[in-house]
Amino acid sequence: MEPEEGADRTPLLKESPPGTSTGTGTVPACCSARYNLALLAFFGFFLLYALRVNLSVALVDMVEPNTSLAKNTTSNVCPEHSSTINVPRNTSGKKYSWDADTQGWILGSFFYGYIITQIPAANLGVGYLIAVRALEGLGEGVTFPAMHSMWSSWAPPLERSKLLSISYAGAQLGTVVSLPLSGLICYYMNWIYVFYIFGALGVLWFFFWMWFVSDTPETHWSISHAEKEYILSSVKDQLSTQKSVPWRRILGSLPLWAIVVAQFSYNWTFYTLLTLLPTYMKEILRFDAQENGFLSALPYFGCWLCIILSGQIADHLREKQNLSTVCVRKSFTLIGMIGPAVFLVAAGFTGCNYELAVAFVTISTTLGGFCTSGYSINHLDIAPSYAGILLGITNSFGTIPGMVGPVIAKNLTHNNTVGEWQTVFYIAASINLFGAIFFALFGSGEVQDWAVSGYHLHRN
Numbered sequence: 355m356e357p358e359e360g361a362d363r364t365p366l367l368k369e370s371p372p373g374t375s376t377g378t379g380t381v382p383a384c385c386s387a388r389y390n391l392a393l394l395a396f397f398g399f400f401l402l403y404a405l406r407v408n409l410s411v412a413l414v415d416m417v418e419p420n421t422s423l424a425k426n427t428t429s430n431v432c433p434e435h436s437s438t439i440n441v442p443r444n445t446s447g448k449k450y451s452w453d454a455d456t457q458g459w460i461l462g463s464f465f466y467g468y469i470i471t472q473i474p475a476a477n478l479g480v481g482y483l484i485a486v487r488a489l490e491g492l493g494e495g496v497t498f499p500a501m502h503s504m505w506s507s508w509a510p511p512l513e514r515s516k517l518l519s520i521s522y523a524g525a526q527l528g529t530v531v532s533l534p535l536s537g538l539i540c541y542y543m544n545w546i547y548v549f550y551i552f553g554a555l556g557v558l559w560f561f562f563w564m565w566f567v568s569d570t571p572e573t574h575w576s577i578s579h580a581e582k583e584y585i586l587s588s589v590k591d592q593l594s595t596q597k598s599v600p601w602r603r604i605l606g607s608l609p610l611w612a613i614v615v616a617q618f619s620y621n622w623t624f625y626t627l628l629t630l631l632p633t634y635m636k637e638i639l640r641f642d643a644q645e646n647g648f649l650s651a652l653p654y655f656g657c658w659l660c661i662i663l664s665g666q667i668a669d670h671l672r673e674k675q676n677l678s679t680v681c682v683r684k685s686f687t688l689i690g691m692i693g694p695a696v697f698l699v700a701a702g703f704t705g706c707n708y709e710l711a712v713a714f715v716t717i718s719t720t721l722g723g724f725c726t727s728g729y730s731i732n733h734l735d736i737a738p739s740y741a742g743i744l745l746g747i748t749n750s751f752g753t754i755p756g757m758v759g760p761v762i763a764k765n766l767t768h769n770n771t772v773g774e775w776q777t778v779f780y781i782a783a784s785i786n787l788f789g790a791i792f793f794a795l796f797g798s799g800e801v802q803d804w805a806v807s808g809y810h811l812h813r814n
Contacts, residue, residue: 381584387577388508388517388585394563395501395521401556402497403528407536409548498749502733503742507570510588512673514734515682515727519665522726526658533651589738599743600804609736609798610744616729616797617752619789620691620722623698623782625756627653627719630763630778637770639708649712653719660723664690668727679735680799683728687797690724691790695783697721702776729793736798737805 383389501521509517536548568574571582604610631650668686671677697718704711733744762781767774 381578381581386581387571387574388510388513388581389520391504391508391567392517392520394567396524396527397559398497398563399501399522399524400528400531401552401559403525404532404552405556407529407532499742499746502731502745504569506734506738506741507589508585509734510585512669514731515665515668515672517665518731518734519661519668519726522730523658523661523665526654526661526723529654530651530658533654534648537648537650599740603802603804604737604740604743604747607736607802607804608796609732609802610747612793612796612798613729613732613744614748614751616687616691616725616789616793617748618755619785619787619792620725620729621752622755622759622785623694624719624722626759626763626778626782627715630760631715634775637767638772638775639706639711652712653716656716656720657723660720661726664724664727678799680797683732683735683799684794684797685728686724687728687793688790690722690726690728691786691793693721693724694718695786695790698779698786699783702772702779705772729797732797732799736800736802738801739805 505514505518505521532552539545539548539551571577571585574582631653635650664686668682671682672679695718697714701711701714701718704714733741733748737744759782763778766777
């Protein structure tokens, strides 16, 4: 007999064995293994994105200024907005005569390695730099699918938004810290140290991760018995015991393709800004290196706050307000994609109003944080057992914008005029809007029948 349609929410936390809590009362979040995992994942993704975006700032300092271009386009760009801090900057860093197309390929090269799974290679030539950057992407490519796969075993259904938003918010904070810090390092030291410092921190984090983290609650060395039983009883009815992966049914799943389209669309805007915002700040708004780093980071600070808050709100709406998972996921996705599209287009029409331009780009990126509790964790809603595989599929498509977006944007902004950047923003906003509508039409919040064995009507 089918459950009623109104039961589209996870009752699993209310069916815990005797001696455990129906909520988190006797299994507190503080110092728990699952929240410790979220915190370590937070710092991991912090470093992941710090390593990813540092080149975006360093590249501005690595490239020789095109003085002839500046003379030809002075009427199309804003007057220089110089910093009030008059501290001599370090100018010892080597400069390279890379044109706009070459810079686009360098910025996109990370994703060529990233889709298959920096040290100063620039001295050996552009090809070597692109190859090293691609290898870095190759290493980082496995992180999101692996984390999703772990959360399928670790995250109680009604805590998913909280736990995943905490862990993935580290990516935004990594961007927030890396952009201005990279700018300061370039200004006072040398752009080469941008890569040394963040690389060393990544190695240090690795040792903490290997010591404190295990794949499942059953194998964790310090988890309490109550918490282990609480997690296992919460997720057991949503996990599959099938030994083979139902590839044909996975690839034919419309809810999965809804996530694919949404992720591709959102990432087009996100990656375009992630890699080119420092360039926009320098070439159009004419901020210097110090201001560039801090102002480029501001949008991602807003996004980080939004991710943390939206995760709490999403689970509150599902648990306390009895809203269905699909309603929450679609609502948050619409806000997180249509909102950024509107403000991104608006940013292109601010002219040389520095404050308004920064404000609109910040609001656009901030609202995108809602997507983390929208389509971004929807893999765990529709197929917990295969969440890692599903994320691998969606992230492969979602990486394409990172590969081609910067190249296309650089090709469209050869003269760095306001009109050219408006075109870049129009394209990103249109793609965002399409992805939001597609997910709203075809997204789902229920565990799919191919994702579980036996009786398959398990609702979220």
